[in-house]
Amino acid sequence: MKATEANLLKFLRKSPQFVIPIYQRNYSWTADQCRQLWSDLMRAGRDEKVNAHFIGSIVYVERGLSSVTSQEALLVIDGQQRLTTSTLLIAALAKHFEVKGLGELLEAFSNKKLRNYYLLNPDEEGDRHFKLILSETDKDTLLAILQNTPMPPEASSRINENYALFQELIATHQGELEAICQGLAKLVIVDVSLDRAQDNPQLIFESMNSTGLELSQADLIRNYILMGLEPKLQTELYKTYWRPMERAFGQAAYVVHFDAFMRHYLTAKTGEIPNVREVYVAFKSFARGLKGDTRDLVTDIHAYASYYCAMALGTETDAALKQAFHDLRELKVDVAYPFLLDVYHDYKQGRLTSEEVLQVVRLVESYVFRRAICAIPTNSLNKTFAGLSRSLKKDRYLESVQATFLLLPSYRRFPSDEEFQRDIKLRDLYNFRSRSYWLRRLENHGRKERVVVEGYTIEHILPQNEALSQEWQLEIGPDWQRVQQDWLHTLGNLTLTGYNSEYSDRPFAYKRDQVSDKDGNPVGFAHSPLKLNLGLGKVNKWDEAAIKARADRLAGDAAKVWGAPQLAHDVLEAYRPAAAKFGQQYSLTDHPHLSVGMMRDLFEALRKSVLALDPCITEEFLKLYVAYKAETNFVDVVPQAKRLRLSLNMPFHEVDDPEGHCKDVSDLGRWGNGDVEVGLSNLDELPYVMGLIRQSFDRQMGGPQDD
Structure with a gap:
């Protein structure tokens, strides 16, 4: 690998051609990044004290073996974004010179020289005529700009937009054309050429600290797969x-x-x-x-x-x-x-x-x-x-x-x-994250003519208004505040309507029978075509009992919408693991150290604390230890005469043990599962040890480390 500092324009002029490999991502610089480049360029062009402005590196490898008579194109490994953006900027500047009919400004700044030095190879034909060949849609769009021909059907929006942006910026600052040219002439890169025989382009590509858009995992994967191929x-x-x-x-x-x-x-x-x-x-x-x-x-x-x-x-x-x-x-x-x-x-x-x-x-x-x-x-x-x-x-x-x-x-x-x-009868379903989802599924289950739920609004039959009207208070009874608090957002009190504003906080009987549309047609609950409103027309009074009754019916419907697996007992038993079929063979009495005395009391305190971590935790007595499981064993307890020896099922390097009580037993033979061992000798140590056990449990339950 050879890396040297190079002036961008001289670098472009001396290079035969740059080709973006087909596996590289499309051009993706945004307007913000282009404006940043423009700002840096203008700052350098306006200030004589600024000798150069570094814009990043361009890493490339020769496509094949070059000779004096035939120079091979250069495959760009890193730097496509800044190389393409620079080309668009130069193309926009050349176009400005052409449209305005301007002659040469400074050295080498004219439409003809900008194009023939930095954008084209004037003596070549076909693709070799162009200094930069992009991939896929980007290629056709850039060539259309350079040749002033119609855009392809699927033109690259980023190339078009950024080219237009540079044209706009140049037109806005045309009074500073000399500063623009001076700034462009001061842009500097690191020219990194790779040796096909010695350098690994993929490793170099991974290690580059690009100044442009960060590569996605997808970019890296695609390049890893394709870069090393012919x-x-x-x-x-x-x-x-x-x-x-x-x-x-x-x-x-x-x-x-x-x-x-x-x-x-x-x-x-x-x-x-x-x-x-x-x-x-x-x-x-x-x-x-x-x-x-x-x-x-x-x-x-x-x-x-x-x-x-x-x-x-x-x-x-x-x-x-x-x-x-x-x-x-x-x-x-x-x-x-x-x-x-x-x-x-x-x-x-x-x-x-x-x-x-x-x-x-x-x-x-x-x-x-x-x-x-x-x-x-x-x-x-x-x-x-x-x-x-x-x-x-x-x-x-x-x-x-x-x-x-x-x-x-x-x-x-x-x-x-x-x-x-x-639980579905008691859950706050109004504030449930997938509210429209469960309403749509419940309403449309079994329907061939589906209801577009998004065209309706959710309706609280018992209103949300904390200041309930006298009619509602009388209907619910003296305990109306508790009923409203307990059942307001639950399944039994929620439905759909297209007439939410007409219903408002009106009494139930009005919502049921008297609401009408603008043409006078009845549209109350009793006349609703929605499945969710079935039966409401026959309810005389909307109180706690009515809410519970409707919740019971809808909960039964929900169990069908979101059905559970159904298998015959003998079929299910055939899938049950053999160990589970025979049940537990050992008990507390099989561990003599836990029969009476201090170890028994210590074990009881430990088991109570462990089981309290989560309702999912199960306890299993084995011949030589007691296992506590969630997904699988997360802590095993080996009873000993003067202590309880605990095995935590987690790698030793992951345990947070500021007091240094844990021991790495990854290379030792021990009863129990895991690489971490810790002893428990008295009740004073229990809070600290429970903190260690909690780490093993949280790790097994798929905590933050999975993100």
Whole structure:
């Protein structure tokens, strides 16, 4: 590698041609970045004391072997953004000279010299005629500007907009044309040329501290896959797989969604969830472990990207699946995508029918919604879905999914109908994050002619107004304030209407029978076509009993909309792990050190504190230790004569132990699970030890380290 400081204009003039490799991202500098470059240029041009302004580095490698008679084009590894922006600025300046009919200003500043020195190779033809060749749409747009020809059908908006911006800036400052030229002449870069035989472009590319737009994980991954290939194979794989994938995402969505897709893809492939800031690192590790060639990898990514677009971007063609994926998006169930990517892949491989995929998607939806209603923390969902497909029996796919959901442990459980119906009747659903979602699903379940819920507003049958009218107070009874507080935002009191302003805070009987539209047609609850309002016309009095009765009915409907898996007992038992079928074989009496005395009292205090951490925690007595589990064991207790020896199931380097009580037992044989050991000898030590145990529990439950 050779790096030297170089004047930008001299650098452009001496270079035969720059080519942006096909795998590089499109030109993406914004107007703000262009204005910053302009501001720096003007400051340098106006101030004689400023000798130079550094704009960054340009890293390149020769496309092939050059000779005296034939200079090869230079492949740009880093610096595309500033190189393209500089070209647009020079092109705008040349155009200004041409339109205004200006002669030469300073040395080498005229329309002809700007074009022939820095934009074109005047003696060459075809693509070799141009100093800079961009990729894809960017190329055609830039060449149209340089040749003054019509724009291509899919012109690059960024190139067009930034070229127009520079034209505008030059026109605004045309009285300072000399300063503009002086500033341009003072721009300096670091010229970094790579040796094809000795330098690794990918490693250098990764280590560059660019002054432009930060590269996304997607940019890094694409470059990692394609950069080391021969140009012919690069072009083939890009045009056949990568470019169609970018088009499927859409230009704007690609930037937003591809990093997320790749994280889900890696989770589906490895069962491990990459840190959101280290997707590229995880991808490199994954790619290096593959046995196939690059074509196999790109083909697989392309296929999974099409699955992701179907689910996350609405490109699914099957109408029922398209609606189900829409509902998942509205519910914000991104954590399920790794599992659903595998499901969709199996669907494309013929292992499931579209109807079975639909049932799986609806089960995922029900699982997530029921847990949200039952206020079960969501921090275990990513781990649940990351490994779900690996536990399935693919020859009995749907049955296996149902059994897996039904057998999830308590913290990850699929809430039963009883739990779900109990909680949905009591939950504040008005302030629920997916309010329009649950109303739409409840209203449209079983309908062929769907109701567009967005055309309605949510109505509190018992009004929100704290100063209830006398009519309402009499209807509810002397306890009206408590009833309003307890039931106002709950399922039984909420509905939809197109006549919210007409209903206002009127008494129930008026809302039921007397509301009419502008033509005098009755539109009260008794005449509403909405399923949510069925039965309201037969209710005589809207009080606590009426709210509860309606909540009971709607909760029953909700249990059908968001259904739970149903399997025969003998079928489910066949999926139950063998150890779980036989139950626990040991008890407290099998541990003599815990029979009586100080160790028994200490153990009872510890077990009470551990079980109080969360309702999901279970206790299991084994032959040599007592295990406390959530996802799996997070702390194991080995009773000893004078202390309780605890094993924390976490890496030693992650434990926060300021008092230094923990011991690294990763290389030692010990009963219990984990690399961290700590002793508990008396009650005074319990608060500190519980702080250590809490770390192991939080880590297992998928805390902040998964982000």
